[in-house]
Amino acid sequence: GRRPGRALEAWRGLAFDLPPGDPRLRAIHEGGPAPTPPLDNLVGAARAWQEHPEWMDFLDPDSPVHRAKRIERDLYLDRWAAHLPPGSRVLDLGGGAGRFTTWLLDWRCEVELVDPDLRALWRAVSHAAGRDGSLDVHWTTGGALPDLRPVDAVIAAEVLCYAEDPERILDGIARVLRPGGTLLCSVEARWGWAMATDAAAGSVEAFLAREPGDGRPLVVHVPGDRWVRTYDRDAFAALLEPRFEILDLAPTHYTWGGPFELAAEPADLDAARELEARLRRHPVAAPLNRAWTATARLRD
Secondary structure, X not given: OOEEHHHOHHHOOOOOOOOOOOOOHHHHHOOOOOXXXXXXXXXXXXXXXXXXXXXXXXXXXXXXXXXXXXXXXXXXXXXXXXXXXXXXXXXXXXXXXXXXXXXXXXXXXXXXXXXXXXXXXXXXXXXXXXXXXXXXXXXXXXXXXXXXXXXXXXXXXXXXXXXXXXHHHHHHHHHHEEEEEEEEEEXXXXXXXXXXXXXXXXXXXXXXXXXXXXXXXXXXXXXXXXXXXXEOHHHHHHHHOOOEEEEEEEEEOOOOOOOOOOOOOOOOHHHHHHHHHHHHHOOOOHHHOOEEEEEEEEOO
């Protein structure tokens, strides 16, 4: 049930159980294999929580990637914050440890947080404690959304690209959005991932599998670790347009989390914004964005 953030103090640092909305999640959480390749992302995440929790809980100020992940989030919010006024009711889909949820709660929003990683939900509740908004959490996948009261907006940052059936997820999003509600989403782009520091060893073959201009889906799959479908602009737009009117679609994340993160480390968010804009305009750098970001309105 939904609880005020200030009522969650007693939950700080606690593990808890929830009924999984998608029954496949229990076995993966307990160390089993993925029943389908896209769920290899959860297998990799479970191992990472055991081996490198300081990297996974990047909202902890002591995490080595805390600053980088905050700037990555704020680059999204540059385009999305205007659609998330204080007091909104928001579904944070695939929200993980709470990088957007904590910001929303500080804006006194009513948040429904959905994620397939139960360990991430534990951290999200801890980070939500003491904040102003209210929160409920759901252990499930985007393809098995719970019945929710209509929401004003849905954030689905880096979600659709990790899903076996993104169209089904968009159907669920359309079901829970109020009429005229807003979808704020992003996906992995076609080329930039291969030049980022978190590229998986051995995934170069996926990069070489498609030529520039080839709009067919490109899937990067490392068994037992990760699975991601990458998009170019046209493919991302085509995914959204049957259900949503696209208001904004732009390449993003060239520096923090992208291919230029080692070549340039902007001093702060303002410097990152300026450098992102310059890279977006550059004829060589422009196609190397790590992600696409979109703002879209539910069609009548």
